[in-house]
Amino acid sequence: MLDLNFVRESLDAVKTALQNRNFPTESLEKFVELDAERRRVIGESDAINQQRNVSSKEIGALMQSGQKDEARRKKAEVADLKIKQAELEKQRDKSENLMRELLAGLPNIPQRDVPVGADESANVEVRSWGTLREFDFEVQDHVDLGESLGILDFERATKIAGSRFAILNGAGAKLSRALINFMLDVHTTEHGYTETLPPFLVNRQALFGTNQLPKFEADLFHLTDERGLALIPTAEVPVTNYHAGEILDAADLPKYFAAYTPCFRSEAGSYGKDTRGLIRQHQFEKVELVKLSLPENSAEEHEKLTANAERILQLLGLPYRTVVLSTGDMTFGATKTYDIEVWLPSQKTYREISSCSNCADFQARRMNLRFKRSGNAKTEFVHTLNGSGLAVGRTWIAVLENYQQADGSILIPEVLQPYMNNLEKIG
């Protein structure tokens, strides 16, 4: 969520930013009107409140000194004020709710160095790593590889849960678990993250804090009971909200969290997209990185977080490239996003395996996550960052496809072997 004063004072900058994000700007004019209205009403209402407070004190004094009639007259006065005030409060609630709705619906402002463009075609590659392997046989995709090895089963998953679910078996399940443990170990021992295992169900407030609500309701799986919980679409939700509503000590920042969780997405509106294989599932595994940072350090922390995610691919020997998303392709809450894309031989293309975003104070304002510097400084909003480190399912795909052999077996990357009872090969 953007800052009210910022929007008020930098209307033109906000407008430009929205346009760059392909976002309609009409709501801004409405916003200005509502803002003026709101301030007028607050002023009037406060003045009445003051009168009420004064009168109430006088009534108390009159009662004590036994001036009953005078007290009764005052009471009637206050009753009138209350009626007037109730009207004003109603107006105030109305305009504040509308403003909050408008404000909560505005996306974040991209950083200056983000390429301006309408869609992903304007994304810019910032670096690539690794050498693409030359195959002297016909490559198979992960579906053919996994099914013939007996480690991947879509048919039975469909039987018990429906389409876009999968079952991993034997060495396939173990590979997934190995990837999770490997990623968590690297991030906690080499990159300084604290491992955390959060709830997989979250409430609406948490979902609002990390921007899933109100705009992306349809992407979630909701529980139908009266609690109104939803399955997490990413660990970003429970982990970033960890300190929501708190005022942290500046000395305790930055904080680094690494969390493994399953993730659940309804993928509404993506029918027909990536229907084959594990690329796009209703349930997938992910190790997520979350940082809480001082504002002045968030850009640097963003670079480091992205590098931390890339490090996993380097250790696994998987070729990738990193792109910075253009203004038109960025997600709602980000000021800047790097996508890391891994090479998939079967598709002869790079596919997203991690998305690392600096949300600046956008989420912190939504969840009221603040910090205070030493001395008598004012409270400020923390900057929040998140990125996959990495998406486990897609890493699983990349390992199968990049390490496949002519006979359909899979060589296991050396760093993973200790996590798989020193198994060197599947099949």
Next chain:
RNA sequence: GGAGACGUGGCUGAGUGGCUGAAAGCGGCAGUUUGCUAAAUUGUUGAGGAUCAAAAGUCUUCCACAGGUUCGAAUCCUGUCGUCUCCGCCA
């Protein structure tokens, strides 16, 4: 699931209708003092909003949250959420 207790500021904890944004202590910050550490001592110390060019000042809101009663509510009433204790059940 059944029975009961309780939710006050960074923390502990007073406060049962007006003088309480809130005692006291701890912690934090600033100063004084003893050679350092430590101690002592004095002061200061919550978060929003409106007004203002800004600061100061002024006004206003907030004692889990949302409603209600009242001229007036942290204090009374209702609902919700959460915590604790006992019993039952359970991975």
